Amino acid sequence: MKKDLCTVEEATSKILARVKRLPREIIEVSRACGRVIDEDVCVDCDIPPSMISLRDGYAICSEDFKHDSPIDGLKIIGVITAGDVPSFTVTPGTAAKIATGALLPEGADTVIPYEDVVIGEKKIFLKSTPLRGQFILKPGSLAREGNVVAKKGQILTPMSVCSIVDCGKAFLKVVRKPRVGIVVTGNEVVELDSRNNKDHVFCSNRYLLVSLVKNYGGNELPLGICPDDERDIASVLESSHGCDCVIISGGTGKGEHDCVRKAWNLAGIDTVFDGVMMHPARGTACGWKDGVFYFSLPGNPFASGIAFVQFVSVALLNLSGVVITFPPSTRARLSEDLNTKESNVPKYFWGKATWIESGMIVQPLGMDRTNPLTEISLANCVVKVDPGRKSLKKDSPVFIQPVSFGSHLGYVSYLV
Incomplete structure (x- = not known):
């Protein structure tokens, strides 16, 4: 696989050059x-196809109040509730008791609420002159x-x-929703109910990726845990038929046990890009074979989730028919100082975004090295810091990428 790193923008462009909207379903x-x-x-x-009452009251004819309210009152000739089809006609000098949502009878063109009439024996008396056409929903x-x-x-x-x-x-x-296969790699990774060694690691990355796939409109297909063996990994990749996208978690480093790249070669997967100028998730890679995307993401969930938002989300949204060129984002202000070293690559942090009266604010998370896991559990967005920026002060403007859509794409529509 090639070793030249590309920028985030270049990597995204290479994804967009290959993505095609999926077919429809009913x-x-x-x-x-x-x-x-x-x-x-x-x-x-x-x-509506006919006039409908917007209030509980009486349907009347505007002829009755062209000048003054009728002295003798209006005779009540019927009652209409929602769902009824009136079988009578309201004429001058008459009225029909009507419910909200009910069809107006023939001849009626105005509704007067209960509180604006005095009810007599089989008659109503208007307290004031109503406006013609008030409290009705007209056809169309x-x-x-x-x-x-x-x-x-x-x-x-x-x-x-x-x-x-x-x-x-x-x-x-x-x-159609994208079908996304998820492969977790690592000799140390085990299922939730399988740890018999305190040094084993639960497959939390899979659950993170499953949640993100759902958030961005995909259907997940867990493909199991593979040991650090290129032939085992290649075998899973070759059998993951029916997927539109496959995510491989772990093995993005250059050590002897980081064998995902070798597995790609064995499976005949072409490299789209191998490594990105960003921090974290520098080792993120993308492959392509027979119309299927293959994403190699870090095994560290903090970095893996950020790489997903930057690249996999773009592929999934475009596959789903949402035409975007970058992850949905919006502006926010820092709720506290963000101390970071100046860098020539973009940096990404997890954050907690909150609406307040003056707008959106975001709290950077994971900065406390003593308890980052607890902090990260509050994350609902990714904070992007552009190259050249450092030690950002409270209230500094930043771009954030929301990642909590409630398992559907509805929120994305407000950002694209």
Whole structure:
């Protein structure tokens, strides 16, 4: 594999040059939130199709209050609840008791709330002159026939799903989720229920990667734990059919037991890039074979998660139909000083972002070397520090990359 390091931007460009949006599938609208729609959804009739009451009260005819409120009151001729189809007509001098959400009867064009009338025996008396057309939802006021409520390529949010359901759409064409294989390497790594030696390490990196895959809209496929043997690793990589992307955790160093690169050669995987000018995760690599991405990430979860956000997330989002060139990001201010040495490569830190009245602030995590694991458990974003910056003071502006989307892509839509 080649040894020249590339920049983060160069590495990302090489990924984008190979990524292709996945094919569509059809799903129930109840499962559509966070998915990328692969069709336009149009309104096939005016919404609502008829006038609807927005208040509990009485449906009346505006002819009754052209000048003054009728002295003799309005005769109550019927009651309409939501879901009823009125079978009578409101004429001058009459009114119908009506519920919120109910269809207005023929002849009625205004609703007057209960609190604005005096109720007599089978009659109502208006306390004041209402405005014509008040408290009604007119036909087509929510959407007109032919309006597009969801566009192809849009990430569906709860409200867009609601609008689609209002159109009567039960099934949707969406971009298929990427299938992501996850391989953990290392003689020291064991399953959660398998440690019989205190020096063994639980496979926490797999669970981190599984969570990140879900966050960025993918379906994970754990492919097990491999010992530090290139033939075993190559065998797993060659049999990981059906995946759109495979992540290999660990073995990115240059020691004799770091055999992922050798396994790639045995499996016939072409190198896209091998090493990136960044800190941490300098040894991150990307491979390509038969339309499948292969990402080699560090075994250290702190570094592995950062590499995932910078590169794997870009591949997964574009495979899912979200066209981006860099990880979704936003601005924030540091909540405390960030002491870091000046570097000619970008540096990345885990952080905890919080909304306050004045905007987004972020607390760098893992800086306390005495208890970094506890700090890192609070992380919900990655903080990026550009080359040349050092010892950033409190309130300094930085870019952050949120990583907590609630297992769907909805939040990404606000950042891309």
